[in-house]
Amino acid sequence: MRKLTRRAFIGTGLLASGALVIGVSIQPGNRSEKVADLIADADEYVFNIWIKISPDNTVTIIVPHAEMGQGVHTTLALMLADEMDADWDKVIISEAPAQEEYTNHMLLKGFVARDIDFPNFLINTVDGAFLKIGKIINFQVTGGSASIRFTGQLGMRISGASTRQLLIKAAAAQWQLPEKELSAQKSFIHHEKSGKKEAFFTFAQAAALLEPETNPTLKSVDQYQLMGTSPPRKDLPLKVTGEALYGMDIQLPGMKYASIKASPVFGCKVTSVDASSLKKIKGFYQVVTLENAVAVIADGFWLAKQALNKVVIKFEKNDAQNIHQKGVFEQLRYDLNQAELNNDFNIDFKTGVIPDQKIKSKDQFEATYRVPFLAHATMEPMNCTAWIHDGICEIWIGSQNPLGIKSEVADLLDIEMKNVQVYNQYLGGGFGRRSETDVALQAAWIARETTHPIKLIWTREEDIQHDFYREANLSQFKAVLNSQGKPSIWINQFLFKHHPPEASIPPYLIPNQLIQHTESTLHVPWGNWRSVDHSMHGFFIESFIDELAHLQNEDPFEYRASLLAHQPRFLKVLNKAAEKSSWHQSLPENWGRGIAIHQSFGTIVAEVVELRIIEDKIHIERVVCVADAGFAMHRDAFIAQMESGIIYGLTAALYGEITIKNGAVEQHNFHDHKMLRMDETPIIETYIINSHEKIGGAGEPSTPVIAPALVNAIFNATGKRIRTLPIQNFDLLS
Amino acid sequence: MIISIKINGIHHELDSDPSTPLLWVIREQIGLTGTKFGCGIAQCGACTVHLNGIPIRSCTTPLGSVIDQEITTIEGITPPASDVLHHVQQAWLEVQVPQCGYCQSGQIMAAVALLNKNKNPNDDQINTAMKGNICRCGTYPRIKTGIKKAIQLMQANINSPKDA
Ligand code: FES
Numbered sequence: 001m002r003k004l005t006r007r008a009f010i011g012t013g014l015l016a017s018g019a020l021v022i023g024v025s026i027q028p029g030n031r032s033e034k035v036a037d038l039i040a041d042a043d044e045y046v047f048n049i050w051i052k053i054s055p056d057n058t059v060t061i062i063v064p065h066a067e068m069g070q071g072v073h074t075t076l077a078l079m080l081a082d083e084m085d086a087d088w089d090k091v092i093i094s095e096a097p098a099q100e101e102y103t104n105h106m107l108l109k110g111f112v113a114r115d116i117d118f119p120n121f122l123i124n125t126v127d128g129a130f131l132k133i134g135k136i137i138n139f140q141v142t143g144g145s146a147s148i149r150f151t152g153q154l155g156m157r158i159s160g161a162s163t164r165q166l167l168i169k170a171a172a173a174q175w176q177l178p179e180k181e182l183s184a185q186k187s188f189i190h191h192e193k194s195g196k197k198e199a200f201f202t203f204a205q206a207a208a209l210l211e212p213e214t215n216p217t218l219k220s221v222d223q224y225q226l227m228g229t230s231p232p233r234k235d236l237p238l239k240v241t242g243e244a245l246y247g248m249d250i251q252l253p254g255m256k257y258a259s260i261k262a263s264p265v266f267g268c269k270v271t272s273v274d275a276s277s278l279k280k281i282k283g284f285y286q287v288v289t290l291e292n293a294v295a296v297i298a299d300g301f302w303l304a305k306q307a308l309n310k311v312v313i314k315f316e317k318n319d320a321q322n323i324h325q326k327g328v329f330e331q332l333r334y335d336l337n338q339a340e341l342n343n344d345f346n347i348d349f350k351t352g353v354i355p356d357q358k359i360k361s362k363d364q365f366e367a368t369y370r371v372p373f374l375a376h377a378t379m380e381p382m383n384c385t386a387w388i389h390d391g392i393c394e395i396w397i398g399s400q401n402p403l404g405i406k407s408e409v410a411d412l413l414d415i416e417m418k419n420v421q422v423y424n425q426y427l428g429g430g431f432g433r434r435s436e437t438d439v440a441l442q443a444a445w446i447a448r449e450t451t452h453p454i455k456l457i458w459t460r461e462e463d464i465q466h467d468f469y470r471e472a473n474l475s476q477f478k479a480v481l482n483s484q485g486k487p488s489i490w491i492n493q494f495l496f497k498h499h500p501p502e503a504s505i506p507p508y509l510i511p512n513q514l515i516q517h518t519e520s521t522l523h524v525p526w527g528n529w530r531s532v533d534h535s536m537h538g539f540f541i542e543s544f545i546d547e548l549a550h551l552q553n554e555d556p557f558e559y560r561a562s563l564l565a566h567q568p569r570f571l572k573v574l575n576k577a578a579e580k581s582s583w584h585q586s587l588p589e590n591w592g593r594g595i596a597i598h599q600s601f602g603t604i605v606a607e608v609v610e611l612r613i614i615e616d617k618i619h620i621e622r623v624v625c626v627a628d629a630g631f632a633m634h635r636d637a638f639i640a641q642m643e644s645g646i647i648y649g650l651t652a653a654l655y656g657e658i659t660i661k662n663g664a665v666e667q668h669n670f671h672d673h674k675m676l677r678m679d680e681t682p683i684i685e686t687y688i689i690n691s692h693e694k695i696g697g698a699g700e701p702s703t704p705v706i707a708p709a710l711v712n713a714i715f716n717a718t719g720k721r722i723r724t725l726p727i728q729n730f731d732l733l734s
Numbered sequence: 735m736i737i738s739i740k741i742n743g744i745h746h747e748l749d750s751d752p753s754t755p756l757l758w759v760i761r762e763q764i765g766l767t768g769t770k771f772g773c774g775i776a777q778c779g780a781c782t783v784h785l786n787g788i789p790i791r792s793c794t795t796p797l798g799s800v801i802d803q804e805i806t807t808i809e810g811i812t813p814p815a816s817d818v819l820h821h822v823q824q825a826w827l828e829v830q831v832p833q834c835g836y837c838q839s840g841q842i843m844a845a846v847a848l849l850n851k852n853k854n855p856n857d858d859q860i861n862t863a864m865k866g867n868i869c870r871c872g873t874y875p876r877i878k879t880g881i882k883k884a885i886q887l888m889q890a891n892i893n894s895p896k897d898a
């Protein structure tokens with residue numbers, strides 16, 4: 001295979017920055033074997049990474065993101081198809097395989113530069129730089145609510161527009177007509193004056209030889225045909241018949257099943273394994289000892305699991321065995337206090353003047369909030385199928401990070417990356433959990449010990465106890481109010497910092513702010529949990545501001561509004577939430593309403609919870625959600641994500657809690673790790689504001705807002721302020 | 735031990751331990767993967783199938799207890815080789831219910847069983863029938879709307895082809 005030269009790369013990709021993968025290498029005579037399987041026959045042309053036009057004039061759109069339920073395949077394809085003026089009914093969507101060419105540098109660009117408006121003259125440089133980074137760390141991750149914001153806006157739309165322009169150019173040349181007189185509609189090029197009309201494919205060959213437009217004109221909102229509408233999602237027909245294939249569903253000839261038990265205390269090594277009782281069991285195949293886990297291979301998963309129960313495993317002992325949940329919070333409290341005593345914080349944000357000496361406590365209002373560890377509990381338990389044969393390793397998995405798997409498995413097996421094939425399947429929920437590579441590494445390790453394909457399936461217990469958890473945390477606030485009762489000083493100190501960096505910054509007009517954090521060392525592994533740091537800071541900030549409002553006997557909506565005069569987008573979202581929830585209408589006794597607003601991943605969301613307390617039971621009746629994501633590209637999928645994020649956040653706020661005992665997770669399965677169910681689910685009304693500002697994310701932004709809206713509503717109904725999550729631990733009768 | 739079972743109207747003779755949960759037999763031995771594993775302890779409903787029309791948790795149902803009884807999985811809720819969707823599946827598409835989709839076979843099986851015995855359930859009855867099924871993507875509001883849509887479709891007896 002010929003290497004892509006930088007010239008070739010710029011020549012075809014450039015602005016499209018599909019650049020990374022665009023393909024000179026895929027044009028005839030220079031075809032990359034890595035993308036060969038995306039090209040069905042010699043008559044098909046790949047314009048660039050994202051588009052394929054077939055002889056029957058269908059347009060295949062190759063999406064570099066995993067479908068984990070958020071409808072991203074449909075939404076991204078829709079953005080491209082709209083710019084291209086492709087016939088939506090003839091669009092086929094396929095996911096990009098985990099190949100280096102598909103490294104998702106859009107995401108990196110978005111994450112690292114945190115701004116998608118690059119000056120034009122910088123684009124080459126930026127693309128070049130990120131190409132490098134992307135390749136090194138093998139980034140093809142779906143997360144950070146980034147798919148639509150970055151891949152969509154920077155990649156899909158530009159590719160679509162540039163392809164349309166290529167086709168028009170090619171048609172103009174062939175028909176000897178001015179480009180201006182031609183238009184594209186539903187996968188055909190039209191010449192209105194003469195009534196001439198030909199399918200896109202007619203011009204595919206000629207177009208492939210042309211230089212792609214480096215700076216195509218994108219449609220303006222009034223030209224959108226598909227964007228902003230709600231065509232049915234293309235992945236759903238298979239999901240109602242049971243035919244959609246998840247990682248769990250892969251079946252291969254000769255496949256065996258594996259069940260695994262990892263050290264209950266994170267990371268302890270296996271010291272001894274006694275499997276002598278297994279010999280007699282029919283269908284049992286083999287025991288594999290990993291570094292800190294033991295697996296049993298058998299003819300079926302149930303057999304493997306039963307056999308594993310009979311294996312006596314000893315794990316090394318270490319100090320972590322003495323860790324208990326109470327101790328974790330004591331440690332966090334201690335580390336926070338020490339940082340305060342020694343003034344040893346990392347500053348996240350500072351503005352105005354913060355007095356050096358301690359503020360007199362009578363002038364200051366203080367509150368400390370606490371959140372627990374959280375597990376992801378994706379509906380599909382972790383699993384991975386691996387087969388090592390003929391010097392290669394094949395992996396079947398549903399992953400948010402297929403390229404990461406490819407590179408880490410290659411490292412583990414000490415083979416070249418090109419000898420690891422990852423076939424990404426539908427994800428039975430991701431929420432950040434499936435950006436980890438742990439299960440794939442285990443599967444590869446086990447598969448190395450046998451010639452059979454191995455399907456490794458975690459029990460739900462293993463899934464709950466060996467997650468990568470949202471951290472437990474404490475957040476301490478101090479505020480000084482001015483004569484109007486508005487905060488003039490806002491000090492917020494907490495532990496840990498992952499991303500995004502702005503998660504802890506309130507939107508409110510407060511002249512003097514100091515927001516800082518310190519670190520603490522936990523033995524519990526950390527992972528991205530839907531909305532990451534926002535998942536806690538939304539709760540912290542929006543609880544505290546609510547407390548300040550009540551302290552001043554002010555209406556919590558009006559109080560927020562008065563501090564948001566400088567933020568018209570926020571104000572609009574907040575006002576609409578108040579209006580749609582009939583905020584000013586009074587409620588019967590024991591009912592309550594709570595409001596919260598928070599921006600994350602570029603999307604501003606306000607939610608109002610309406611609930612009723614009967615004895616000590618909370619009945620959440622209704623949630624009003626207003627979101628401004630700039631523009632909701634696929635309207636219904638966006639609404640579905642708002643609903644989903646709210647319900648995910650409700651489970652966490654009400655019940656979500658992982659606790660540690662003797663260094664291990666105490667919860668096991670859904671009986672002791674409760675999930676919200678249908679009978680507890682409120683009515684959710686979502687309203688979209690299309691402000692046409694920069695596009696924000698959809699998958700996460702509704703999650704951080706629900707916990708504070710809920711505790712604020714409980715306060716409104718009962719006068720009781722809950723500062724520690726989950727809510728189920730709070731005795732409402734106390 | 736040779737055990738004979740009947741799934742979606744088809745008889746199978748299996749050499750299996752009678753204590754094996756039906757879920758794993760359906761998925762691994764019969765090869766029907768629409769029925770999902772979620773918890774293994776009858777807490778989530780992902781593995782829901784029908785036993786003589788009644789929804790059961792196949793993850794805790796031993797194979798030996800269902801010998802030669804009528805078992806129906808998601809693959810069998812429409813007559814074999816029929817090219818129409820079940821009203822519930824059709825309603826699910828109209829309402830765009832699924833997200834990740836992993837729980838949906840179980841949700842649909844629970845909803846079909848509910849509508850088979852009660853043609854017009856109220857909200858409480860829907861909640862009672864469906865609260866055993868967890869959806870981590872939070873599609874509950876749409877499932878509820880989907881069930882109501884299915885009732886309408888049933889009453890109007892509208893069928894749509896599978897590839898619609
Ligand atoms: S897998 Fe059977 S109820 Fe969860």
Ligand code: FES
Nearest residue numbers: 834835869870871
């Ligand atoms: S649709 Fe994902 S768990 Fe229900």
